Amino acid sequence: MSLVKHSSLARIKDAFSIYGHKRVLVLLLLGFSAGLPLMLVFSTLSFWLRQAGIDRTAIGYFSWIALVYGFKWAWSPLVDRLSLPILSDLLGRRRGWMLFAQVLLVSAILGMSFSDPVKDLDRLALFAFMVAFASATQDIVIDAFRIESAHEKMQAALAAAYQVGYRSAMIIATAGALTIAAWVEPNNQVYSLQSWQTAYMCMAGLMSIGIITTLFSQEPNVETKLADENEQEIKKKFNQRYPSAVANTLSWFYTASVLPFLDFFKRYGRNAILILLLISCYRISDIVMGIMANVFYVDMGFAKDEIAAISKIYGLIMTLVGAGFGGLLVAHFGTMKILFLGALLVAVTNLLFAYQAMVGYDVTLLTMVISIDNLSAGIATAAFIAYLSSLTSAGYSATQYALLSSIMLLFPKFIAGFSGAYVDAFGYINFFIAASIIGFPVLWLVLLVDKRTKQDMTSPPTQTQQKTNQTPQI
Structure with missing residues (x-):
């Protein structure tokens, strides 16, 4: 009996030992740096605008600034194949781009902190756009850094650590910002511009965590032999048609901007479109609900310090548990099964917010709803x-990751822009039920993609798949 117990403890210890790796800690801190800016142009900004007296419909449209994340694929080739002067020489290509984006983020967040939405909403929107752009750039390079930092078996642990850092930062950028704003102006019934400006200045200071991590982390060693060989072959072909300077520019652009997309479609063939459809819809339920969450709390009568306390304590704990548990589940059961579970949990938890809307002001119920929501989101993400x-x-x-993650956000954020108008027309209960219903077709997509992928793995390779590693024709 003792041997069985000892063996079980050993297996548990081995399962959790992966979280002690140095790369996992680095990704935890970089995840924090990536997650902090998102909420500053998303739900926290919605809370600020609502307290400033901006109407719900305008807040919904204002959220379209976050659509920048959906177009980051457009400049991701620069991050992939272009070295920055000085920074890349000192730190390497990935870390050089990370530091550049983080410094730009600090400047833009400070710009938001010196803005007044009542007197000059356009100025605030401009700096919010700058934050979104710099944050999307940071996401591009951190995602590449994470993928290139370890072998495939470690990716689940790196993803979990990244998610813990990311979700923790999101909570600090919401609950932490609300706590600071409430500390500066304790009266929830009085709007104070200074309280929000102070909160955003503190958030800019917290970006130093990402800067320090970037400076002390190690540049990943990436095998780019195939990509470099393809670029040289393409350069030779362009040199036969154009002058050297033009050929070099065209070959670089083709390698950086075209080959990544061709590579993806060649590897996945007929399933590529189906995979992209799954990616574009997977987070729709979560994102559509999220844009109105803090606005909902305000309209239900919850104070800033109440929302902050619930999110900071219970929300953070359940996020950590969900992300860590999700990483272990992925490593043990495989990605697709947990992808299905996560989508199911996220869709179902939105119904809890509908029940909260029926009950109204109830701190205990809100604590339970936020806790379950964060647990589900941690596993799914x-x-x-x-x-x-x-x-x-x-x-x-x-x-490639920028393309995929952009597709993940583009459609859901576009739909989320109408959330304020939907609430005004139909109320919160109908809104949360609708946000839940639109998440259930995702389950069918997960099952279909999994089935098609398994079929392709057992089928002989097609002529297109056999040519995947060949230099593309131009």
Whole structure:
């Protein structure tokens, strides 16, 4: 009996030992740096605008600034194949781009902190756009850094650590910002511009965590032989048609911007479109609900310090548990099964917010709802990050992951822009029920993609798949 117990403890210890790796800690801190800016142009900004007296419909449209994340594939080839002067020489290509984006983020967040939405909403929108752009750039390079930092078996653990850091930062950027704002102006019934400006200045200071991590981390050693060979072959072909300077520019552009997309479609063939459809819809339920969450809390009568306390304590704990548990589940059961579980949990938990809307002001119920919501989101996102990472290939990881993660956000954020108008027309109960219903078709997509992928693995390779590693024709 003691041997069985000892063996079980040993297996548990081995399962958790992966979280002690240095790369996992680095990704935890970089995840924090990536997650902090998102909420500053998303739900926290919605809370600020609502307290400033901006109407719900305008807040919903204002959220379209976050659509920048959906277009980061457009400049991801620069991050993948272009070295920055001085920074890349000192730190390497990945860390040089990370530091550049983080410094730009600090400047833009400080710009938001010196803005007044009542007197000059356009100024605030401009700096919010800058934050979104710099944050999306940071996401591109951190995602590539994460994928290139370890072998495939470690990706679930890296994804979980990244998710823990990311979700923790999201909570600090919401609950932490609300706590600071409430500390500066304790009266929840009085709007104070200074309280929000102070909160955003503190958030800019917290970006130093990402800067320090970047400076002390190690540049990943990436095998880009195939991508480099393809670029040389393409350069030779362009040299036969154009002058040397033009040929070099065209070959670089083709390698950086075209080959990553061709590589993806050649590897996945007929399933590529289906995979992209799954990616574009997977987070729709979570994102559509999220844009109105803090607005909902305000309208239900919850104070800033109440929301902050619930999110900071219970929300953070359940996020950590969900992300860590999600990483272990992915490593043990495989990505697709946990991807299905995560989608199911996220869709179901939105119904809890509908029940909260029926009950109204109830701190105990809200604590339970936020806790379950964060647990579900942690599991779902850990599985989703691992899945997206598995779809990329060496040499094109930044561009391919940027494309996939952009597709993940583009459609849901567009739909979320109408959330304020929907609530005004139909109320919160109908809104949360609708946000839940639109998440259930995702379950069918997960099952279909899994089935098609398994069929392709057991089928002989097609002529297109056999040519995947060949230099593309131009």
